[in-house]
Structure formats: structure tokens, C-alpha cells
Amino acid sequence: MVAELKARALAGDEEAKALLAFLAFLRAKDYAGARSYAEGFPEGEKERLLRGLALLEEDPEALDDPLFAAEKEVLLGVKAVGEGRREAAEAHFQRALELDPEHHRALINLGTLHLERGELEAALEFYQKALRLAPEDPLLHENLAALYKRKGDLDKMVAHLKRATRLKMAPPPSLDPLTGKPRRRFRLPLWAWLLLLALLAYLFLHKP
Template identity: 75%
Template sequence: MGGMVKDLEARALAGDPEAQALLHFLRLLRSRDYGGARDYAEGFSGDLKERLLSGLAQLEEAPEGLKDPLFAAEREVLLGVRAVREGRREEAEARFRRALELDPGHHRALTNLGNLHQERGELEAALELYQQALRLAPEEPLVHENLAALYKRKGDLDRMVAHLKRANRLKLRPPPPLDPATGRPQRRLRVPLWVWVFLLAAFLYFFVLQRP
């Protein structure tokens, strides 16, 4: 399960910058940020760049014909969503499960599968899937929106409101800058407590205690 993704993760842990970059590309696909994925693909070179751009174009135009294993999980999710819209829910469920076999970290596959369970009134099964998606993508507004809908059906209005508020805050928040080396969001610099203590002491000494 997820052989290609696991291979990329192993290479990334070993310090392979290309694997790290491709994992970030996959994260953009999972969030359906095709514009961001296209911009990011422009940073690659040669055949790999062409492969990524071609795959993105096929995702948007004719996903059923896309054979590239890098895009396989996203293809299954898109075709699953299409199947739902056309009323073929058994096919949709099979496609979402196949997407998770290909990429266990695909949170949209989890939430779409959860939606099918919620439609059938299987609220606990849906909740488990949404919670898995939340662990994978806690900053994804869609996950919180699905949880809000579920808690509304369960009559838990406090949790419903909490997830709606969280979803709205995430939608309004600007995306963090990306680390050019890894493609991951950069961490904000955190100043250690002792630095603040030192600065406060220096301020008191030079600007307060030294006054005539």
C-alpha cells in the first residue's frame, strides 16, 4: 500500500532534495491546489518538470486517461467525486479506497469516504474517517467543515460551531512562506525566553537605572 509514496518518504528522510520536493508537490495535489502545484512544478527542470506539468494538465482535462503513478491517487479521488455526482456511489467508494491504498496520506480521499458514510447515516464510521483526515491535515478548512456538518447531525452544536470557526479562520489566514530547500512551510523564528529576560534587563539598566 502506498509503495511509491513510502519510497519518496524514505528517500526524503535520507536527505534526497528531489524526493522532499515531490512530497510537497503531492501535498499540493491532496489539497487540490493545482495552481500552487503548477507554480511549484516550474521550479523543477528537464523531463521531471514536463512530467509534472503534463500530469496536472491531464488531471484537469481528462483524468481517466492519466497513467502516471505520481498522480494515481489524485486521479482516483477526482473520478470518485465524478461518480458521486453521477449517482454511482459504489464506484465512488471503491475509488476513494483505492486512492488511500495508493496514498494513505490523502486526506481528501478520507473526507470523501466519510461523506458517503455520513449520507448513509453511519455517523461513527464517518467521524472516524474525518478524525483521520484531521490528524493528517489539521490546517485544511474542508476537514473542519465536514466535521461541523457531522456534529450538526449528531446534535453537538458546540463542536459544530468550533469547527466552523476554525474553518473560517483557516480560510482567512495567508499561507506561510515555503522553505525553498524542502518545499515545506517555514517555521516562524521563536526567540528563547532567556533572550527576552536579557533584553529586558539591558533595557532597565541602560534606560531606567542609569538616569541621573
């Protein structure tokens, strides 16, 4: 599904580009952002996306839409971990990556399973792949800190803990509901500042 969307997007298909942006919200588990973004689609597609989001939160096992397949597998994997079914969880996370190789939360969860088993190099490989895709994920940096603590590399442990703390304290980025990308901060152009200064100078000089 993801490979097909990418091919269509490269060919200039605007709907495919929009669906890829929607997937970015799912990978980040920003369902509120995904819901807002879905509002910009034509009516039929909007209903499909909103229905999928509702099922993700209420009953992911009932989802049969391929667009949501990777996220569904991640959710089922997390559920399996909570129930102590580690092998089933790993299979779900691997399936998620087969469906969407850029699903960084699947990579993080696989890394954590390996970390729990003491397989530090395998865990690091998954975390590094996730880091290339989602360098701003605080949970990833916390996991890397735990890994480097196990490896005895205290400098890297502290660096990742500091990074995780900064990311948690930073305000969440404001996303453009039309593009799914962070909004640019509003900045007045230079001419507007000059006009404002001229107006203030005029008012100051002509005070009664």
C-alpha cells in the same frame, strides 16, 4: 509509490524529498502551487510533472503516471459522486488511500459518504484521520460541524463552524516554490532596527 519515495527520502535522496513536497500540493488540490513548484525541477522531470498536472485538469482518466495515481482516483471519485454513483466513488477513494494513505481529501470524501448514509461513527473516524493530516482544511471543519449537529453535540458543532470560518477568512499561506513549505514572514533582526532608529535620530537632530 509514496512508500518508495519516503524510503528514498529517508536515505537522503533529494529528488525524492522534492517529489514528496510536490505530492503535498496535489493532496491539497493546489495545482497552481504544484505548477510553480514543478518549475524548479530539471527539464525532463519538469515536463513530466507539468504534463501530469495538465491531464489532471483536462482528462484525468488518461493519466498513467504513478506519481499522480492517488489524486487521479480522488478526482474520479468526486466525478462519480456527481453522477450519483456512490459505490464507484467509494471504491475510487479507497483506492486513493491504498496508493497514498496520507491523502486527506480521500479520507474526507469517504467520511462524507458515510455521513450521508447516517453512519456517524464511521464518518467520524475518517474525519479524525483527516484532521491529523490537514487540520487547516476548512471543508473538513464544516463536515465535522455537520456531523456533530447530527450527533446532537452543539458545542462541538459551533467550535468547528467557527474554526472553518476563521480558516476561510485567513489569507492563504505564501509557499516557498523551492520547498513547498509556508514562507517565514520577513522580520528585521534587532541590529537592523537599532541601526534604523539611530539613522532616524541622526536625521531628526540634523534637520536644517
